Amino acid sequence: MWRFLLRHLWLKMTDLVVSYTSRLTFAGNEFIQVATQIPTGRHHVIPLPVFGEWSVARILFHMVWYQTNVIWPLISNWGEQDTLSVDADDEAKAWQASQQAVPTLIVMLEDIHGKIVRHVGTLTVDQLAEEGRTPWGQVQLGWVLLHLHQILLEYTSTLLSMVLYWDQYLAMQKQIRLEQRDKNEPGWVPTQDTPSNE
Numbered sequence: 001m002w003r004f005l006l007r008h009l010w011l012k013m014t015d016l017v018v019s020y021t022s023r024l025t026f027a028g029n030e031f032i033q034v035a036t037q038i039p040t041g042r043h044h045v046i047p048l049p050v051f052g053e054w055s056v057a058r059i060l061f062h063m064v065w066y067q068t069n070v071i072w073p074l075i076s077n078w079g080e081q082d083t084l085s086v087d088a089d090d091e092a093k094a095w096q097a098s099q100q101a102v103p104t105l106i107v108m109l110e111d112i113h114g115k116i117v118r119h120v121g122t123l124t125v126d127q128l129a130e131e132g133r134t135p136w137g138q139v140q141l142g143w144v145l146l147h148l149h150q151i152l153l154e155y156t157s158t159l160l161s162m163v164l165y166w167d168q169y170l171a172m173q174k175q176i177r178l179e180q181r182d183k184n185e186p187g188w189v190p191t192q193d194t195p196s197n198e
Contacts, residue, residue, distance in 0.1 A: 016128060020145050021121045027152035028113040032106055034159045035060060042162070043102045048169050051162050058095060059155050060105035065091050067112045070135070071148050076119060078141050079132045086135045120145060 035056060043057045054062065070086055100108075128142040136147070 016125050017121065017123055020128065020142065021117055023149050024117050024120060024145065027149050027156070028117065031063070031152050031156045031159070032109060034156050034163060035102065035106060037163045038159065042166070047162060048166070048173070050169055051166070052158055056159065056162065057100070057102050057105060059159065060102060060109060061095050061098065061100065062091065063152070063155060064105055064108045064112060065094060066151070067109070067116060067148070071144065072112060072116060074132070074134060074144055075116065075141065078127070079130060116148070
């Protein structure tokens with residue numbers, strides 16, 4: 001009976017680690033799969049405002065930079081360092097200096113995200129519950145991992161909207177401009193179209 005209870009307790013505890021690992025694996029794979037669906041001609045194009053302010057390449061760069069410079073240092077040295085300082089200007093400067101192609105960024109993301117997932121798989125339930133100082137205050141390590149999961153889902157949603165609706169928004173904008181022109185509405189100015197299917 002004791003052996004059964006201990007095994008059951010051990011399985012429940014390892015289920016939590018497996019849950020974090022599975023979530024991060026799935027979210028990372030989904031993000032990359034959606035990013036690869038966007039046509040090459042749109043990789044560095046600033047999207048229509050409805051899709052945010054960053055190009056696909058910029059979003060990918062952000063995920064690589066964020067996981068490399070924020071998440072990995074936090075989780076790999078949990079509890080052993082002072083609060084990590086995050087400076088958005090550092091990321092912006094790094095982006096301006098790099099301007100990498102999407103395929104390169106995908107490989108870089110697969111590397112760092114895989115490293116994070118493998119590390120999470122080595123953690124214990126007790127480690128997930130340990131609190132540490134972070135840019136978001138005093139939180140548990142599990143919170144940091146859920147934060148990464150949330151960010152991956154958020155940007156996956158943004159990229160998926162680009163995949164599904166970019167052409168429809170362009171067509172809708174074109175129709176609106178044509179209607180404004182036909183009605184001679186004040187303020188009508190021809191605008192430059194964003195590439196549609198390159």
